[in-house]
Amino acid sequence: MTEHIKILMIDDHPMIIEGYQNTLQFTKKEHQELAIDIANNCDEALDFINKALEKNMPYNVLFVDISLPASADGAMQSGEDIAEYARHTLPGAKIIILTMFNESFRIHNIIKTIDPEGFLIKSDLTSSELASAFQAVLSNPPFYSGTVNSYIRKTLTSNKVIDDKNRKILHLLSQGVKTKNLAAHLDISLSAVEKRKKQLRELFMVEDGQDETLIINARKEGFV
Known part of the structure; x- marks a missing residue:
């Protein structure tokens, strides 16, 4: 048929x-x-x-x-x-x-x-x-x-749980967006952005405080 x-x-x-x-x-x-x-x-x-x-x-x-x-x-x-x-x-x-x-x-x-x-x-x-x-x-x-x-x-085998806003922060940072401009993209305050970046640095064990290191570590685990 x-x-x-x-x-x-x-x-x-x-x-x-x-x-x-x-x-x-x-x-x-x-x-x-x-x-x-x-x-x-x-x-x-x-x-x-x-x-x-x-x-x-x-x-x-x-x-x-x-x-x-x-x-x-x-x-x-x-x-x-x-x-x-x-x-x-x-x-x-x-x-x-x-x-x-x-x-x-x-x-x-x-x-x-x-x-x-x-x-x-x-x-x-x-x-x-x-x-x-x-x-x-x-x-x-x-x-x-x-x-x-x-x-x-x-991402399934990773033990990290990341909400949508933090995913977007990682994505924007990987695209070269500066921290001071993130707030406008995410509709949250700059202090809220800083707090979220601190969480991400802890989550991905970034010891040097650098955005580049954060992106490299997040990319290794499939989040960028």
């Missing part, structure tokens, strides 16, 4: 989308029939999702690139926002995230807010991994690429 699979691919690089399409069509099972729509930005993606809902013909699978041009009204800033929207409006759809980002802060956030059925880091990606991910997500999700799995393993 034929399995009709409706797919929305969202990526702003036409060549990449063409590669994904060719791979899926070439490696699909004999009983599978794929109908693929393509969106190159947040506005096109929203349009496809909303039209599919209006026609009561929801998508089965969405491939969502995180780095997308924002929507014209600014409501959707990236693929992350689109994936969250799809998670609420298309509860039956399988979401596969594709991204160049491989920092643990972004990975942690995406798993927490979207909980995707597939999570692929583009630098890990081969056509055979894409094909495997697609079939696994249909029958036995989730499918995470090597970088994502290694991050999850590191």
